[in-house]
Amino acid sequence: MKCVVIGSGSWGTALAQVLCDNKVHVTLWGKNKNEVEDVELHHQNSRFFPGVVLHPNLHATTDLTIVKDADVIVLSVPTIAVEEMCRKIDTLLEKSVIIVNTAKGFHPETNERMSEVIRHAMTHLSSVVSLIGPSHAEEVVLRMLTTICAVSQNKEDAICIQKLFSNDYLRVYRGHDEIGSEIGVALKNAIAVASGVLSGVGYGDNTKAALITRGLTEMIRYGVAMGGKQETFMGLTGIGDLIVTCTSKHSRNFQAGYEIGIHNSADYFWKNNKKTVEGVRTAKVVHEVAQKRGIEMPIINEIYKVLYEGKKPKDSAQELMLRDLKEEM
Ligand SMILES: NC(=O)C1=CN([C@@H]2O[C@H](COP(=O)(O)OP(=O)(O)OC[C@H]3O[C@@H](n4cnc5c(N)ncnc54)[C@H](O)[C@@H]3O)[C@@H](O)[C@H]2O)C=CC1
Numbered sequence: 001m002k003c004v005v006i007g008s009g010s011w012g013t014a015l016a017q018v019l020c021d022n023k024v025h026v027t028l029w030g031k032n033k034n035e036v037e038d039v040e041l042h043h044q045n046s047r048f049f050p051g052v053v054l055h056p057n058l059h060a061t062t063d064l065t066i067v068k069d070a071d072v073i074v075l076s077v078p079t080i081a082v083e084e085m086c087r088k089i090d091t092l093l094e095k096s097v098i099i100v101n102t103a104k105g106f107h108p109e110t111n112e113r114m115s116e117v118i119r120h121a122m123t124h125l126s127s128v129v130s131l132i133g134p135s136h137a138e139e140v141v142l143r144m145l146t147t148i149c150a151v152s153q154n155k156e157d158a159i160c161i162q163k164l165f166s167n168d169y170l171r172v173y174r175g176h177d178e179i180g181s182e183i184g185v186a187l188k189n190a191i192a193v194a195s196g197v198l199s200g201v202g203y204g205d206n207t208k209a210a211l212i213t214r215g216l217t218e219m220i221r222y223g224v225a226m227g228g229k230q231e232t233f234m235g236l237t238g239i240g241d242l243i244v245t246c247t248s249k250h251s252r253n254f255q256a257g258y259e260i261g262i263h264n265s266a267d268y269f270w271k272n273n274k275k276t277v278e279g280v281r282t283a284k285v286v287h288e289v290a291q292k293r294g295i296e297m298p299i300i301n302e303i304y305k306v307l308y309e310g311k312k313p314k315d316s317a318q319e320l321m322l323r324d325l326k327e328e329m
């Protein structure tokens, strides 16, 4: 089985190393020459993992034609680049492949989930498997124990990907609720921005527990309205990914929110951010869809107002606390 991982950023590099550890034939593709040369010549990706020595058999290239030989192509680029990459790859392919998506979010214009985007953009496709769950690349690259989920409408291909990636530090479960899982891992990023904001403002652990719990309620409300299953949100692609992103120092969504909270404004973030912060756009998509469909999403609405309408984070937190009093569920 030949694999190509598309995207030489943090997640692509960490996943390509997993495949090397599993003795799978894998090549990492990147558009960024510096990242690719760093991996290929120095066995490191110092922009994302300073001081980490990568597997000696991990090879990287900027030549996209390597996808021609692949049986499995893993997409590890930001959501904004997924459609463009799929179209480029599709023109090079002569046979159908399994696409493993790892991006968490929605299409920038159509608001489609990532597996929908991939199915619409590719003709040489046997199936889409989403490999998603609570997994910071910074820990996977150090082989710290991690669990994720291979979610697909195609059970056989989900089993294939589960076996390909599983090992003694990465345990891969299987799932089939594509809608619930993809919505879970997208929305948790927006909630994680809110978690960072509240920490940056100076609130503590009670506030974080409140945010995670009420954030999960919003994820379920939205996910079920879109056709996902409630129980999926109790698993790795729901509460699991929500916990790790809302609490980890590695989370770029949390870090972005933290900056916003410290400055009590999103201005600094908009002027200075250079990292992949998927939750920022997800908040916009979900806010708009929820407004149209009448889905109650108070936390998402407030984080949207902080990000896009200049509302002060402290005012948003107060707004959430002083809403009409309600039953919990
Ligand atoms: N970093 C992590 O711990 C995890 C990330 N993810 C998801 O994986 C996706 C990728 O994120 P990261 O690897 O973290 O981002 P990153 O910022 O670390 O790396 C992104 C990579 O994509 C490349 N890229 C950007 N735009 C591109 C384009 N138009 N065409 C081709 N390549 C392009 C960049 O050069 C870079 O190599 C995101 O959706 C993220 O939510 C999922 C699980 C864990």
Ligand SMILES: O=C(CO)COP(=O)(O)O
Residues within 6 Å of the ligand: 104, 133, 134, 135, 136, 137, 189, 192, 241, 244, 245, 250, 251, 252, 253, 254, 276, 277, 278
């Ligand atoms: O999805 C992730 C962990 O599961 C990565 O989160 P960040 O994009 O916030 O770093």
